[in-house]
Amino acid sequence: MLLAQITDCHVTCPGRRAYRIVDTVDALRQAVDALLALAPAPDAVIVTGDLAYDGRTEEYEVLAAELGRLPMPVLALPGNHDARGPFREILGRRFCPSEDPQFLHFVYEFPETTLIGLDTLVPGADGGVLCSARLAWLAKAFTRVRDKPVILALHHPPFATGIAHMDRIGLANPEDLEGLVRRHGRVQRILCGHVHRAVQTIWAGTIASIAPSTAHQVALSLDPAAPSSFTLEPPGLHLHARLPNGAIVTHLLPLGAWPGPYRFSEYAA
Numbered sequence: 001m002l003l004a005q006i007t008d009c010h011v012t013c014p015g016r017r018a019y020r021i022v023d024t025v026d027a028l029r030q031a032v033d034a035l036l037a038l039a040p041a042p043d044a045v046i047v048t049g050d051l052a053y054d055g056r057t058e059e060y061e062v063l064a065a066e067l068g069r070l071p072m073p074v075l076a077l078p079g080n081h082d083a084r085g086p087f088r089e090i091l092g093r094r095f096c097p098s099e100d101p102q103f104l105h106f107v108y109e110f111p112e113t114t115l116i117g118l119d120t121l122v123p124g125a126d127g128g129v130l131c132s133a134r135l136a137w138l139a140k141a142f143t144r145v146r147d148k149p150v151i152l153a154l155h156h157p158p159f160a161t162g163i164a165h166m167d168r169i170g171l172a173n174p175e176d177l178e179g180l181v182r183r184h185g186r187v188q189r190i191l192c193g194h195v196h197r198a199v200q201t202i203w204a205g206t207i208a209s210i211a212p213s214t215a216h217q218v219a220l221s222l223d224p225a226a227p228s229s230f231t232l233e234p235p236g237l238h239l240h241a242r243l244p245n246g247a248i249v250t251h252l253l254p255l256g257a258w259p260g261p262y263r264f265s266e267y268a269a
Contacts, residue, residue: 001110001242003151004042006031007193008050008213010081011066013058018215019230024053027215027235027255028066034237034255035070042239043110044072046117047095048193048211049079049155051087060090067095078104078121079155079193080128080169103134107141113188113242114145118154126169128156128194135176142184149188151240151248152181157192157210159203165228166195166218178204188248189240198236198252209250212236 009031010024018024035045047067052059067074076095078087084104087096096117097106103119118138120128130138142150158174160167171177181187181204190208196218199210217233219226239251 001113002040002042003110003115003240003242004035004038004045005048005153005191005211005238005240006035006045006214007048007155007211007237008079008196008215009047009063010050010053010213010215011059011063012053013056014062016053018053022216022230022232024215025062025066028063030255031214031235031237032066032069034253038239042072044108044115045070045074046115046153046191047074047076048153048191049077049121050081050193051076051079051091052082055081055083055086057086057090060086064090064095067091073108075106075108075115075117075153077117077153077155078119080121080126082121083123084121100137103137105134105137107144109145110242112148112246113151114148115151115153116141116145118152120154120156120171127172128154128170129172130177135180138177138180142180146184146186149186149246150184151189151191152187153191155193157194157199157208158190159201159208161195161197161199161210162222163195163197163218163220164224164226170194181206189250191238191240196230198238200250207248207250209238211238212252214255 105119108115156171196213216230219229
C-alpha cells in the first residue's frame with residue numbers, strides 16, 4: 001500500500017492569491033503533477049483539510065477540477081477553513097465517501113489496512129473538537145475494523161508541536177481521542193494537517209505526524225511569544241508506504257523542480 005498525503009491547499013477563487021501573496025491554485029496543480037509522476041503510483045491520496053481558502057463554492061469547483069486529474073481514489077477531510085455545505089455539494093461522494101448526514105468522515109478499506117478519516121471542523125473556529133457524536137462514530141468504526149491495522153487521519157493535531165500560536169488552535173479535547181486510540185490498540189499512524197510543517201511525535205502509543213502544506217508553510221519558531229506568520233519555504237507532501245513486513249514508513253517529498261537524480265556510479269571520484 002502506498003498512500004500519498006497532501007494538506008492545507010487553501011485553494012482560492014481563480015485570479016485571487018491567498019493572503020495576497022500565495023498562488024495556491026498553481027501550488028495544488030504542481031502537487032497533482034508530482035503525484036501523477038510518481039512510480040509506482042499511490043493507491044490513494046488523502047487530503048487532510050483546509051482544502052479551500054474561504055470555503056466558497058467556486059474554490060471547491062477549482063479543487064474538484066484539479067483533484068479530478070488523479071486516477072486513484074482521493075479522500076478529503078475538512079479543515080477549519082472549509083465549509084461543510086459547499087464541500088459536500090461539490091466534492092461529495094467522489095472525494096469524501098461519508099455516510100454521515102452531519103459530519104464529513106469516512107472509512108476506506110485497503111486490502112490489509114483501514115483508513116479512517118475524522119471530521120474535526122468547528123464552523124467559525126480555528127481550533128477543532130471531537131464532540132460526543134463524533135467520538136461515538138469513531139468508536140463504532142474501530143469496532144468494525146478491530147482485526148485490521150488502522151491509519152487515522154484528521155485535520156487538527158491532537159498533540160502539541162511547540163509552535164505556540166498553532167498549538168492554541170489545535171484539537172480541544174485530545175484526551176478523548178487518546179483513550180479511543182489506546183483501547184483500539186492497532187492504530188499504526190495518525191496523519192494530520194493544520195500546522196503547515198512536517199512534524200512527528202509519539203502520541204497515544206503510536207506515531208503521529210503532520211504533513212507540510214502544498215502551498216505556504218508556517219514559520220518555524222519555538223519562541224512562545226513568536227507572532228503567527230508564514231513563509232514560502234518549499235512545499236511538500238508525505239508518502240506513507242506499508243511494507244511487506246506490515247510496517248509503515250513515511251517519506252517527505254519536497255515539491256518543485258530539483259536537479260538530479262544523479263547516479264552515484266557515474267559521479268564517483
